[in-house]
Amino acid sequence: MVGRKKTKDVVLTAVWGENPVFRQILGICSALAVTNLVLNTMVMGAAVIFTTALSGFTVSLLRKYTPRIIRMMVEVLIIAFYVILFDQALKAYWPDMSGNLGPYVGLIITNCIIMGRAEAFANNNPPLLSFVDGFSSGAGYSLVLICVAVVRELLGMGSLMGIPVPFFSSALWDRWIIMVMPPGAFFTLAVIVWLARTMQKDTEEKKTKGSK
């Protein structure tokens, strides 16, 4: 039986304390490219949450039956299985979105976060807790990307999820085209990481690691 406190700890660490993007800048490869529109980012985030949660669950379920040597291969196959499911479903029910996201849904397979959670957490924990951990890691990751997307779409296009925002879509606001283009993603993420790291500085100073 998993205590309620344990579950809460897992969620908090995954979303804030050990947030994969702030702490390690991992896994942004597969998703930064779609952050120019909030809607795209939300679908991408849903795909990542779906995959991390379910692959964590499955890896944990099979952890006692998987030989150590081939465990990486098994993990990759499990992750690929869920990614293919999502990709096919998207293609069937929402072909426009599938076209927008292009190859990036498939690239979730090589997303370091999912593999990292499977290795670091799901291998040593019961299925349900792994599911929660995967879900929160994915959520923490999506949260950061949605922040990036909100800034980019608002400043670059004057809209949110395709709906014009009063001040930003009027003639008073000069649209920052640069925000919709690739450099905008780098700058926005850099500023968000800067803010988050400054806020986390206290905890960081307590356990200074050698990684400078």
Added chain:
Amino acid sequence: MTSSDSSMLHLSIILFTAVFTDNILLARFLGMCSFLSVSRQVKTALGLGFAVVFVMTFTIALDWLAYRYILEPYAIEYFRFILFIVIIAAFVQFVEMAIERYSPVLYQNLGIFLPLITVNCAILGASLFMVIREYNLAEAIAFGFGSGVGWMLAIIAMAGIREKLNNALIPKGLQGPGITLIIAGIMALAFIGFTGVLSGR
């Protein structure tokens, strides 16, 4: 292909686009993980860059053949994610064994980077782009080679800048990945400047 002359032009445009205007790292955000973590020294960046160019050029050709002759005839295109990953992993493993056996010098310089490459999303990403854009074999190879060179250019430039930044005063929260992302943004701006070269053709 009507005349070899125009097809050569076509291929060189694909190559140029992949290196500069549509740089796989700065415009497509692929291969960021190793870009951020292995860009502290020019020497290591150079080694990793060469390894990426080499692996990307060959795996994109292998993936093209596999897609065209295995996946398409059986109509199992959705299987491509798994097949491409297996091909990339197997190719990297094979190259590692081959150069370890035949060229210890090359192995010392390149060997440590090869395992890193299996998980580099740029390699898989290039193959997936190749499928979406329906390139033929020659176009795919030009695209793979160009993407690899573009990635190498970006990581070497980044390593050069970061070496100079070692003694700079940077706000605490911005150190490490933060400042690297800002530099990457400025580099992306510079690379976008090349767009004009192609629009005048």
